[in-house]
Amino acid sequence: MQCAGHVQRMEGTRAPKRLLDGTLEGRRGRKQPRWSDGVNRDIRVLGVRSWKEAAFDCLKWRNMLDQAKARVVEL
Template sequence: MYGCETWTLTLKEENKLLVAERRILGKILGPVKREDGSFRLRKNVEIEDLVAAPNIIGETKAHRLRWFGHVLRMEEDRGVKRAYLGRQVGRRPVGRPRYRWGDAVGVDLSALHADNWREMAQDRDDWRILVSEAKTHFGSLRH
């Protein structure tokens, strides 16, 4: 998950990460033994209930929001803040615009119904609560 704060995952990439995570957890937890002595693989819901922790998508989105709060609290002359606030100059290429990091953060914040996120980011305790809510909101199969 190194550098996951900067990822902009598409739905296809999210599904690939979830499949890989479930495959690894399934191997770690092992199969379920039936009453007749045979074995079966665990279902995704069973794996989620046994692990009882946010999945990789919840962790990734929480890391991204934590970094976003840090960027918002930065001084205006910092390079990261200038890159976030900067606008592209020149002509835009033909076609659909690329999915940007700021767009991904905006989608995450709207899914959490965080309307006053600019004020929340200035208060570290409030922002920490929002990040933990993101971990649980995005970190389950049933959201």
């Protein structure tokens, strides 16, 4: 999740950002999950609908990371 926030805040021309947004050419293999699908699943547990928008508010994002870390400790 921490890495996802960094990548989301990058310029759109950088390779990691293009990978996240799916703008690179070529095809994915069949039934290959996207990295962002896992991030979406993890963020939904916290009740956040749009993590890509939330990532731009660094304080809010840091609080979400702290909540996620606390949930991992509880398990």
